[in-house]
Amino acid sequence: MDATIAFLEGKARALRRKIVREIGWGKKGHLGGSCSAADLVTALYFGKMRIDPRNPGWPDRDRFLLSKGHGALVQYAALAELGFFPEAELDRVKTLGSILQGHPDRKLCPGIEANTGSLGHGLSIACGIAAGLRLDGRKSKVYVLVGDGEQSEGQIWEAAMAAKAFKLDNLVAILDRNRLQAMGPIVERFDSNPHADKWAAFGWRVIEIDGHDMRQIVGALDAADQGGPTVIVANTVKGKGIAFAENNPAFHNGVMTKEQYEQALAALAA
Amino acid sequence: MAVQNLSEVYGRTLVALGAENPNVVALEADLGKSTMSCLFEAAYPQRHFEMSIAEQNMASFAAGLALTGKIAFINSFAVFATGRAYDQIRTSIGIPGLNVTVVGTCAGLSDFGDGSTHQAIEDVAIMRAIPGMTVIEPCDGPEMAAAVRAAAAHPGPVYLRVHRADWPDVTPSDRAFVIGQPYVLRQGSDAVVFAAGAMVHRALEAAETLTGEGIALRVVNVPTLKPVKDADLRALTEGVRAIVTAEEHTINGGLGSVVCLALRGDGRPVECVAIQDVWGQSAASYGDLVGHYRLTAGDIAEAVRIALRKA
Numbered sequence: 001m002d003a004t005i006a007f008l009e010g011k012a013r014a015l016r017r018k019i020v021r022e023i024g025w026g027k028k029g030h031l032g033g034s035c036s037a038a039d040l041v042t043a044l045y046f047g048k049m050r051i052d053p054r055n056p057g058w059p060d061r062d063r064f065l066l067s068k069g070h071g072a073l074v075q076y077a078a079l080a081e082l083g084f085f086p087e088a089e090l091d092r093v094k095t096l097g098s099i100l101q102g103h104p105d106r107k108l109c110p111g112i113e114a115n116t117g118s119l120g121h122g123l124s125i126a127c128g129i130a131a132g133l134r135l136d137g138r139k140s141k142v143y144v145l146v147g148d149g150e151q152s153e154g155q156i157w158e159a160a161m162a163a164k165a166f167k168l169d170n171l172v173a174i175l176d177r178n179r180l181q182a183m184g185p186i187v188e189r190f191d192s193n194p195h196a197d198k199w200a201a202f203g204w205r206v207i208e209i210d211g212h213d214m215r216q217i218v219g220a221l222d223a224a225d226q227g228g229p230t231v232i233v234a235n236t237v238k239g240k241g242i243a244f245a246e247n248n249p250a251f252h253n254g255v256m257t258k259e260q261y262e263q264a265l266a267a268l269a270a
Numbered sequence: 271m272a273v274q275n276l277s278e279v280y281g282r283t284l285v286a287l288g289a290e291n292p293n294v295v296a297l298e299a300d301l302g303k304s305t306m307s308c309l310f311e312a313a314y315p316q317r318h319f320e321m322s323i324a325e326q327n328m329a330s331f332a333a334g335l336a337l338t339g340k341i342a343f344i345n346s347f348a349v350f351a352t353g354r355a356y357d358q359i360r361t362s363i364g365i366p367g368l369n370v371t372v373v374g375t376c377a378g379l380s381d382f383g384d385g386s387t388h389q390a391i392e393d394v395a396i397m398r399a400i401p402g403m404t405v406i407e408p409c410d411g412p413e414m415a416a417a418v419r420a421a422a423a424h425p426g427p428v429y430l431r432v433h434r435a436d437w438p439d440v441t442p443s444d445r446a447f448v449i450g451q452p453y454v455l456r457q458g459s460d461a462v463v464f465a466a467g468a469m470v471h472r473a474l475e476a477a478e479t480l481t482g483e484g485i486a487l488r489v490v491n492v493p494t495l496k497p498v499k500d501a502d503l504r505a506l507t508e509g510v511r512a513i514v515t516a517e518e519h520t521i522n523g524g525l526g527s528v529v530c531l532a533l534r535g536d537g538r539p540v541e542c543v544a545i546q547d548v549w550g551q552s553a554a555s556y557g558d559l560v561g562h563y564r565l566t567a568g569d570i571a572e573a574v575r576i577a578l579r580k581a
Contacts, residue, residue, distance in 0.1 A: 106337075106366050114337060118361040124327045125362055128334020131319065135295075136338060155358070158327035166319070 004047065005214045010270070011081065012042040012214070016241045017268045018077035022093045022100075025261035029093075032238040032251040034074040036178035036211070037145055040234055043217040044143055045078040053083045056110045062140050063113050063129055067122020068147035068176065069103040070253070075112070076100050084111035120153030122146065123173060127163050130171040141225075145174045149181030151192035157202065163229040164203035172224045173204075173231040176211065178238035182252050199231045211236035243267060274411030275436045277375050281306025283418040284343060285313045292317075294422060297332050297344045299325050304434075305345035305375045325350050329358035329372070336368035341422050347381065348374025348390030348431060352397055363427050364400045371421040371428040372397070377407070378468060378518035379550050379559040380434035389550030390431075395523025397429035398496045404449055405495040407431040409470035410439045413493055416447030424449060431495075433468050433518075435556060440474065441491075450494045452502055458488035461512040461574045464503070464529050466492045469516035469543070472560075475567035480574060487574055492525060500532035507533065512577035516543040516570050518560075539580035541573040 015038050023029030041064075045051070049062040066075050073093065080087045085099060092098040099108040103117025113129070116122045126144035133140050150156060163171055175195055179186055186192060196206045207223055209216040211234025224230040238252070239245030242264045245254070256264065288294045288310055297319045302308035311318040319335075321328035325346055332342040344351065351374040352359070363370045374393055381388045397405050404424060408414040414432070421428040440455065455470065456477050465473035470491050477487040490506050492498060507513055513533065517525040526542035533540060545563050553559045560566055 114333065115361055115365045118357050121330045121358060121362045124330030125334040125337070128331035129337050130334070131331070132335045132338025132340050135317065135340070155326045155330070158324035162321065162324070162327055162331060
């Protein structure tokens with residue numbers, strides 16, 4: 001177990017390095033929300049999920065959807081690390097003709113399951129995939145990462161009711177609760193707290209964890225196998241692992257200076 | 271000549287498709303007895319999803335089903351199917367180009383009693399604006415049945431516009447439906463009217479009226495409002511002196527726009543019979559609305575006369 005946790009923590013550091021590299025310096029990028037989700041995404045791609053980078057369309061694979069599509073950089077980092085596409089693509093993020101769009105595009109990028117970016121869609125798409133997999137008798141699980149700012153979208157709650165109504169026990173939602181939306185703290189806007197109570201009231205099984213404690217993440221993902229739909233409320237820090245970006249709304253979609261870029265990479269050195 | 275309700279034909283065809291292909295699924299937003307998806311629900315309860323009154327989730331959920339290889343039909347009134355779920359159709363379904371058919375029933379003014387909130391007069395325009403979206407408006411039972419099958423076989427998204435009223439069969443029995451093909455339903459050499467859906471029937475009636483005045487009106491049915499090739503539309507105007515379009519839809523972004531764009535620079539007069547830039551309203555009968563918004567066979571005939579005078 002300790003070796004597994006250490007392996008995953010190493011991978012999470014590697015993903016954060018890749019996120020910083022994808023953005024570069026002097027350019028805008030969704031650093032905060034990518035880094036808050038990095039440990040969660042790592043535990044899924046490098047631990048929990050059954051996937052095959054050489055066969056992205058394997059019908060029995062587990063699925064991961066990034067409903068908070070603006071966090072694409074962390075998913076691209078994971079897919080590159082796994083070899084879904086050459087790592088050099090990471091240097092072409094958001095450039096003309098790149099497979100790595102500002103938000104995930106399944107037609108362009110191997111390993112992307114759904115087009116997300118308009119907030120609130122991903123959970124519904126995940127529900128549909130879960131229902132389709134069940135119709136086909138497949139045992140695959142569907143994981144979907146949602147943001148806490150995204151909880152303001154009414155469609156999230158439409159999907160929450162649908163998942164309960166259709167008893168989608170192959171569906172796991174992970175709430176990246178980093179407490180900041182684009183323009184500032186969630187509690188100062190539409191306060192979507194208390195998350196756990198809301199999801200429980202909608203009939204979901206709720207597991208609440210520290211979203212940066214790899215041991216807790218792995219435990220929660222395993223616990224989520226015991227029926228559902230399950231939501232893992234993961235308490236996270238926006239910008240986690242990048243000192244100047246932590247809890248800093250400016251880095252929702254911010255620009256690093258050359259000094260900050262180098263400082264971030266040095267702090268994340270292997 | 272059989273008179274058929276287009277929603278019923280849709281519902282029956284979906285059941286037949288379901289028997290042939292286990293991947294066909296239907297989603298419904300609590301209007302199953304209007305959309306007639308209730309027939310599919312009765313036949314294939316495992317493949318029918320009652321999505322309650324939540325059209326946005328329904329559209330994205332259908333995208334998810336399509337991502338597992340299902341051929342999804344989502345059902346609601348045309349206003350809600352296209353308008354309430356626009357962003358979901360655009361992003362969840364449209365950008366990845368998934369095999370989802372958006373079925374909008376009670377299109378145009380056909381839901382006469384419910385008023386402007388329920389009358390879809392801009393649905394074609396907003397669906398046509400989505401890159402890669404196919405838009406089909408069948409005019410009768412045989413065309414509806416063929417369109418449903420074509421939509422299922424088409425790999426990308428389709429908007430199927432369904433009129434609530436009953437209509438007589440006018441499609442020639444040897445006519446094979448192909449997405450994107452307008453065709454001549456009645457020959458004529460003086461003027462041509464391009465019509466879709468319910469307006470096809472009024473155009474045929476107008477042609478009959480004008481015959482008595484010595485005007486030969488060609489009637490072209492345009493069941494596919496996108497894609498449709500400019501060259502095909504231009505070819506169908508060969509030999510005529512004037513052009514008219516007829517649609518039960520706002521003048522902005524529907525068939526009139528399609529034809530005018532295709533004929534840009536042509537020089538011959540074009541008149542458009544359509545709902546102007548106004549909302550619908552409740553009425554005691556469908557006919558009252560058709561008259562009020564100047565969509566009758568008489569209005570089409572008058573548009574032809576005006577266009578010919580300008581020629």
